[in-house]
Amino acid sequence: MENKKLESALEKWQNIQPLSDIDCERLSRRFTVDFNYNSNHIEGNTLTYGQTELLLLFGKVAGEADFRDYEEMKASNVGLKMMLTEATDTKQPLTQNFIRTLHQTLLREDYTVYRTLPGGVQTSYTIHAGQYKTRPNSVVTRYGDRFEYASPEETPALMTDLVDWYNQAEAEGKMTPIELAILFHYRYIRIHPFEDGNGRIARLMVNYILSRHNLPMIVVRSRLKQAYIEALHQADLIVGVTPADGSHASLKQIRPFHKHMVNLITQEVENDVLFVTEKDENIWWYDGERIAFRTPTYAKILRELQIESNATLAYLQQEIGINRSALQKMLQLLQDKGYVQKDDNGAWRVFITPSV
16 A cells, blocks of 8 residues: 555545445535536636536536636536446456547547747647647746657557556556556656647546546645646656656656655545545535534525525524624625625525535
């Protein structure tokens, strides 16, 4: 096992199995919103957490956002469902066709990117959905260095190596599923086989591997993006700049990223256990964070808004028994945090999840 804290978290998870149908549903709804929101937000999607929940759980569009961001989020959820279906078929090996199909699902169709080069020269290129890249790709690190991924010519062979390695390593059973998931993520990112969407595919594939082995799935939180990127960068410094070396890196070589992901997975599993087992009217959950209200009044307000979405200030005052000024301040704080919002019709929407 990777470390004692992770082993302890997984033991706690196993001890609460099997989950009730209600708890499975609660976890599924929470994961659907959390995963899609964060994985896309890391890549620049502008939908809020609340907009994501309304879209994916209720099929509703609220507030202002780019149409493409809504379509991207819906496609992401289709990809998540596709991944979960594929992961249940443990008799079938991983294939490149599945990865390309997953990418096709996320991007939906080819599209053209237009850029203005220094000097005002206009240029454009096509992003291909479900096809490996046809042009080189790279990233500029926060230190100002340009980091090159595998070339288009190298990519098919390196992806063949990656998938063949995974299937063989899984069959041998010498590595834990968590080790496989972390190493797959790193090797895949060093190839960067597609022109767009590689990060989203990598995070889906981590959960494909975890789910395939009956382990709880995890969310890479967008608020922790910099630590996630830095861990990848620190591993790159050890492995070196050659893409073929990165796509065949060992677990030992990527120890900064391995350590980061083990800590992340540990926290996610511990939170899943708490989400299921901790029952307290003053404890709520929002985007993977446990929110413990110091005063029960906040929980009372949230409960009332869940029951009566058209609640007025006068109604809330009467039901909760606090003065108007204090109520307004508390409602404003809940809105500022993103826990609640009013829709276009003036109805309250509650996006924070109760523990009971």
